[in-house]
Amino acid sequence: MAWVRNIGRRRVDLALAVTGLALFAFGSAELYVPLAPYGGEGPDLTAVPAGWMAVVTVLLAGLCLAVAVCTSYPRAAAVLAGACFTAQILTPVPPIAPVVPLLALAGACFGCVAVGGRHGPLVAGVSYFVAYGVQAVRTGNQDWVFIVFVALAVMGPAYAVRMRRAQAERLVALAAEREAAARADERLRVARELHDIVSHGVTVMVLQAGAAQAVLDSDARRASESLDAVQDVGRDVVTELRRLLVVLRGAEGGPERLPSLRHLDPLLSGVSVAGGRVDVTVNGDLDAVPAAVDVSGYRVLQEALTNAAKHAPGATVSVTVDVGRTDLRVRVVDDGPGAGRRNDGGGHGLTGISERAELFGGTAATGPRNGGGFEVSVELPLSAKSAASTPTKTGAPA
Structure with missing residues (x-):
């Protein structure tokens, strides 16, 4: 059974790595492919200085890395995603304009709640609300209803996954105890x-x-x-x-x-x-x-x-x-x-x-x-x- 779990774990890690690369590719296209502004909202990315674009690209890479490792290092991934999301607020390209930073933060917080151990939900909640709080203050768009809705939409299913995993672990532990008792x-x-x-x-x-x-x-x-x-x-x-x-x-x-x-x-x-x-x-x-x-x-x-x-x-x-x-x-x-x-x-x-x-x-x-x-x-x-x-x-x- 251990080797089966190892194979499943490797497949999940590979899938997340591919997802992170895909998000990075999509985010880079958002940044560098000339497109019309998002419905007339957000900055004109073609007018952003090259230095800031390089910084935004590095932050994008950090966000996508957080998605790739969100099950291997869930709490570190949530902190990294929140930090990169917050740092991008200080650039001329706020993270709410490209969609990838939002998806990356949500994905990292989902993984942190689902598999982040005892303090996973707390770390994910702090990273999420601090990042969005700074975003709301910076842009003046304090739509907390939307912020809370997104949090519930992401962390609710993640918490359900967490409970299922905890139940499965309890069943495995119970089976191990029964096996030990049978051996004795x-x-x-x-x-x-x-x-x-x-x-x-x-x-x-x-x-x-x-x-x-x-x-x-x-x-x-x-x-x-x-x-x-x-x-x-x-x-x-x-x-x-x-x-x-x-x-x-x-x-x-x-x-x-x-x-x-x-x-x-x-x-x-x-x-x-x-x-x-x-x-x-x-x-x-x-x-x-x-x-x-x-x-x-x-x-x-x-x-x-x-x-x-x-x-x-x-x-x-x-x-x-x-x-x-x-x-x-x-x-x-x-x-x-x-x-x-x-x-x-x-x-x-x-x-x-x-x-x-x-x-x-x-x-x-x-x-x-x-x-x-x-x-x-x-x-x-x-x-x-x-x-x-x-x-x-x-x-x-x-």
Whole structure:
């Protein structure tokens, strides 16, 4: 978009430069081509001394230069046009006789009001009224009605252009703010995905490796199973990370590779092999769950199991997934110690669960149970509005 604006700006500058040259050519013709006086008004230009004609020509060039740069240097152009217009009043060729000085002053003031920044209208008004005020006093023709009419005819449309430009700039700024917010939100989602992938995988791998070490001498078969599970989880983590990198690079991936509550075996096996027991109950039709809600439910369950495996190794975990008419409910309860349980690792696990629920307009409750153990309960609405966010290939709603 920047290069488009640059091209438009260059075209405007070129058009103004051509306009300035055309005005200079027309003004020179007014000065030097013998014509009858303007309806019997004004001086006979053929009788004006050559020195004064040279001065008037220089002032004409200044006026036309002001038109050529009225958008690049709007306030300076308005001041230059007003100064040249006022200076020409002191010559034998007043600026009201040739029409070009009048057009040039009006054009410079128009540009100053339209693009002259905060003080543009003030600079243009002062330049215009001072020049015409001196003209009125010098000639004795104090037709202020005409002067004000010309001012309104020029500066009124210019002010409308100024308002349109200001509105366009506000819209551009708003779009930039929204883009920045979207980028920040996307970074947060990617960070959450990385946390979910790495935290769960590494936690389970550490627990399995510890279990293998504990029984390495007494139960070689169980130790071998634990080490095999470490490899499986490691491969799953690498696959998830590759999937995330594919998305970040902009490549396409198939929707069938999305995490889903319909495929929980790899997620549950890590906790089971690490010494814990997981009982899963699914009520309802998971095929009726929108993809975005399904992925978020999977990530919630993944984080809850990671929390249980880390803080309550060997505990029995009960997982309940209920698909209702209006919402998806995921409940994870373990019988391990609940007191003092907090976010795992860097402190973003349980917080991430709450953020996912809020993203879909749902609710999340985490904390120790009265009878012992720890519970994570999440409700995610199934409505079209809540599920409108399309999941990315990593599983984060886009």
